[in-house]
Amino acid sequence: MSVTAAQGFTAAGIAAGIKANGNPDLALVVNNGPRLAAAGVFTSNRVKAAPVHWSEQVLRGGTVSAVVLNSGGANACTGPKGFQDTHATAEKVAATLNGHGSAGEHNAGEIAVASTGLIGVLLPMDKLLPGIETAAAALSEDGGEAAAIAIKTTDTVHKTATVSRDGWTVGGMAKGAGMLAPGLATMLVVLTTDADVDGATLDKALRSATRTTFDRVDSDGCMSTNDTVLLLASGASGQVPVYADFADAVRKVCDDLARQLIGDAEGASKDIRIEVIGAATEDDAVEVGRSIARNNLLKCAIHGEDPNWGRVLSAIGTTRAAFDPDRLNVAINGVWVCRNGSVGEDRDLVSMKDREVRITADLSTGGESAVIWANDLTAEYVHENSAYSS
Amino acid sequence: MSVTAAQGFTAAGIAAGIKANGNPDLALVVNNGPRLAAAGVFTSNRVKAAPVHWSEQVLRGGTVSAVVLNSGGANACTGPKGFQDTHATAEKVAATLNGHGSAGEHNAGEIAVASTGLIGVLLPMDKLLPGIETAAAALSEDGGEAAAIAIKTTDTVHKTATVSRDGWTVGGMAKGAGMLAPGLATMLVVLTTDADVDGATLDKALRSATRTTFDRVDSDGCMSTNDTVLLLASGASGQVPVYADFADAVRKVCDDLARQLIGDAEGASKDIRIEVIGAATEDDAVEVGRSIARNNLLKCAIHGEDPNWGRVLSAIGTTRAAFDPDRLNVAINGVWVCRNGSVGEDRDLVSMKDREVRITADLSTGGESAVIWANDLTAEYVHENSAYSS
Structure with a gap:
């Protein structure tokens, strides 16, 4: 399930100490290829968190080798220091993964970063950076569940979904309580697939899917500074799906996750x-x-x-x-x-x-x-x- | 104070039995002239209650001899029967006032109607129509307070305000809990003045005042189907104020009432x-x-x-x-x-x-x-x- 349901991905979720209560708060998802294609959609809020600014730039290149996500702090409205922290996080992930001998050479410009938590507070980098080493050491083909747990904030359950078709799979994880509570219930979603699909196709399928799923979930009318939805393709299945089939699978996973977000919205009874x-x-x-x-x-x-x-x-x-x-x-x-x-x-x-x-x-x-x-x-x-x- | 602070007006507030709990629920405000000039602004909600449709037509004529207001039912989304009920209410007011020998001849086309309460329920006309007779019999130059009390719904206090200048006065009453809770906290406001002012001047002063007062009160983001703000001039003081002075007085009364609405909003603590x-x-x-x-x-x-x-x-x-x-x-x-x-x-x-x-x-x-x-x-x-x- 989750982000490791598709072949070619490893993941981990660990407690880095960003959350005061000691709960898991750092997730790492690595694309081991052979493809490193990716697409992303981000909050349309004009006040964007540092990791959103960073990841938008990364996604412009169409290549993502890893995603690092933290709960316990949004790194939004944190000025130049906040952006430097996001950059340092990506650098640390690249250096650590290269040290751990993952397939391929990682570089920071291909590492997406996502954060969720309170706005206006700097992240505790003294805990986050060592946490990246712990997470990298814990990377596993079964790590999807742990990653999904580590991105929770006020979520009462972690959210994952998977659709498998003729030899290929789309899976993913999500956190949040709808669209979208700033500083608190930011929606973070990472989808992965082992289908052999290029970046432009991913982008088309993802935008088509989010338009009628995540974009139509409106728990409390508030829009986050941090919303991020990523779709990574490893091509590890060797299968090239028909576009309509692929887009439908992506839409189904998004729809499933969006419905789970509503079902777990903060304080909701209906x-x-x-x-x-x-x-x-x-x-x-x-x-x-x-x-x-x-x-x-x-x-x-x-x-x-x-x-x-x-x-x-x-x-x-x-x-x-x-x-x-x-x-x-x-x-x-x-x-x-x-x-x-x-x-x-x-x-x-x-x-x-x-x-x-x-x-x-x-x-x-x-x-x-x-x-x-x-x-x-x-x-x-x-x-x-x-x-x-x- | 209230709508009878200005000369030339009488008012009453009584319990007609529209509210099940027996609280006052029917108010009548009569302009005894010599002028019968009036202006009004209404909800911009495209779903308008029957009394709003009616009163918009009445105000187009620029003459209002009386206003009848009820709490305990919004008469909104009540179809053709609801509009017939509003019309019958205005007819009853005109006939009753003519029978009671108020100054001048009243006709229904110059009677404004306002309602507040639950949407989608017909008014109990068997109680409302006899109530008009009771109210007409109770009309008094001291009736402004009773009228302000009778238009309350969830308001915990009645709201009135008055500004007096060189021989002329602007006063008024309001109910509601901000702008504006449909079916529940509709804003109804009646302002009166004894200044000798024509309809066009009233309209200009009222629109200028509401734009920066009632229109900028946003208790819960909801807009009512029934919002009504009326300004009636009797000319009874014989004074013709400078426009800027008059507009300022109207704005001050609106500002005072708007601030009272926010201060009494449903369930609010701040x-x-x-x-x-x-x-x-x-x-x-x-x-x-x-x-x-x-x-x-x-x-x-x-x-x-x-x-x-x-x-x-x-x-x-x-x-x-x-x-x-x-x-x-x-x-x-x-x-x-x-x-x-x-x-x-x-x-x-x-x-x-x-x-x-x-x-x-x-x-x-x-x-x-x-x-x-x-x-x-x-x-x-x-x-x-x-x-x-x-």
């Missing part, structure tokens, strides 16, 4: 699947879905198992999407409680006991649709996020 | 004053201010008295405003905890014990600024809004 149908354009459907996903009053109502469809309409009404208010329909868990912008079926017919709640918003305008996943708003979310850094 | 400075344009300043105001993670941090400036930067980073991430400065309660996008003064210097918390975000780009008021996010907010309609 996973909300918001499907917008009848939209004039896909962009309209996404805009409406996000507006519903981010409405705090609706999120509270769903927490209270209250099918308060008025709050759905109110959220739709704040968008620029094409619709006529008198033709809006809303279903909650399959019951059309709002018809033509007014009272529909009896709201008492709606059962909301399950963790998953389905909202369908029909704009009655066109044929486009989109699905956004969100979470409810709970006292536990408030508690977890008001007590974090103090 | 009032957050967000000032964005150094912006290239006022629009940039407002966009950045709103993004900060709506960041749930920051709102939780402030509830926890945690000066988590990383969450401020993260919120700024999601906007399209002009700024360089490496030149952002952030102060919390006067301590510049972030300088040049990185760590500034010691965060332990920040005291956040008071209810009011001041965030200053300096974009270091231009000379424009804006102030947005918001609230923190608390377990009480979640509780109040998850248990409402069930």
